Amino acid sequence: MKALIATQKPFAAVAVEGIKKIFAEAGYEVAVLEKYETEAEFCEAVKDVDAVIVRSDKVTKAVVAAAKNLKIVVRAGAGYDNLDLEALKAAGVIAMNTPGQNANAVAELAIAMMIYISRGCFTPATGCEIMGKTLGIQAYGNVGKRVADKAKALGMKVIAFDPFVPAEAIQADGVAVAKDLDELYSKSDFLSLHIPAIPATIGSIGANLLSKMPKGACLVNTARQEVINEPELANILAERTDLKYITDVAPANIEEIKAIAGTRFFATPKKMGAQTAEANINAGLAAARQIVAFFEEGCTRFALNK
Numbered sequence: 001m002k003a004l005i006a007t008q009k010p011f012a013a014v015a016v017e018g019i020k021k022i023f024a025e026a027g028y029e030v031a032v033l034e035k036y037e038t039e040a041e042f043c044e045a046v047k048d049v050d051a052v053i054v055r056s057d058k059v060t061k062a063v064v065a066a067a068k069n070l071k072i073v074v075r076a077g078a079g080y081d082n083l084d085l086e087a088l089k090a091a092g093v094i095a096m097n098t099p100g101q102n103a104n105a106v107a108e109l110a111i112a113m114m115i116y117i118s119r120g121c122f123t124p125a126t127g128c129e130i131m132g133k134t135l136g137i138q139a140y141g142n143v144g145k146r147v148a149d150k151a152k153a154l155g156m157k158v159i160a161f162d163p164f165v166p167a168e169a170i171q172a173d174g175v176a177v178a179k180d181l182d183e184l185y186s187k188s189d190f191l192s193l194h195i196p197a198i199p200a201t202i203g204s205i206g207a208n209l210l211s212k213m214p215k216g217a218c219l220v221n222t223a224r225q226e227v228i229n230e231p232e233l234a235n236i237l238a239e240r241t242d243l244k245y246i247t248d249v250a251p252a253n254i255e256e257i258k259a260i261a262g263t264r265f266f267a268t269p270k271k272m273g274a275q276t277a278e279a280n281i282n283a284g285l286a287a288a289r290q291i292v293a294f295f296e297e298g299c300t301r302f303a304l305n306k
């Protein structure tokens with residue numbers, strides 16, 4: 001059995017060692033492809049492997065076609081918009097993710113970003129505190145719930161909207177429930193996005209919702225670039241000179257938004273929500289264990305395309 005770790009953005013070395021150890025104990029061979037630049041390099045590396053671990057690496061039709069022995073792909077992380085699930089299914093390859101494993105790292109970044117932008121991106125200007133402010137959480141999954149926990153500990157009021165989570169489960173955490181997105185946005189001084197990039201959400205965050213936010217409000221995006229309607233975001237930041245946007249995924253129109261918003265805007269240079277040693281260890285080792293459990297016991301827990 002041969003497994004490949006294919007990560008354009010490498011895991012921490014300690015996580016790679018941990019993954020290798022799990023595979024070595026199972027008697028599997030391991031190859032590592034890091035910081036690669038082209039799909040062709042990925043295609044070459046998957047040619048003879050049975051299993052692949054990826055992060056946000058794009059598993060395209062071409063990659064699937066090149067991987068003649070492939071039986072399983074595990075996305076070490078939550079979002080799987082980088083996997084062509086149909087192509088994988090058609091080729092008889094099972095796809096999995098590792099939900100929750102990097103959630104704390106992303107949640108910590110969301111909180112850090114709120115504080116950073118509230119302090120004028122660490123310029124000497126007078127900022128504001130987050131204590132006492134209302135944080136809206138759009139999608140109360142593994143990350144949203146952790147952001148809510150941390151925000152409450154910092155003295156924020158928290159309100160959430162998630163049509164897929166029963167209201168009672170959210171309320172049991174001491175979090176208020178918004179009846180719809182209009183209510184969520186109109187009550188949120190900070191709005192933290194935790195939705196996946198799927199057809200229903202792509203381009204869904206635009207002027208209609210953002211214009212409802214209170215004076216001085218801030219949109220926090222540790223989710224996906226694709227969920228934002230970026231031209232509308234630029235317009236509303238120009239119209240509403242009180243609104244702020246902080247994101248872990250640079251917008252396509254970053255220069256325009258920078259020019260419009262100045263220190264009301266910040267984007268990390270590279271997606272870094274899950275970029276901690278702990279998150280890499282949690283998600284990377286979970287991925288390796290899921291691969292071994294799949295081959296040794298037929299375990300398909302966390303399968304995305306059964």
Ligand code: 3PG
Binds near residue numbers: 078080275
């Ligand atoms: C995820 O979906 O798990 C996060 O966006 C992290 O992605 P990354 O592993 O590519 O940093």
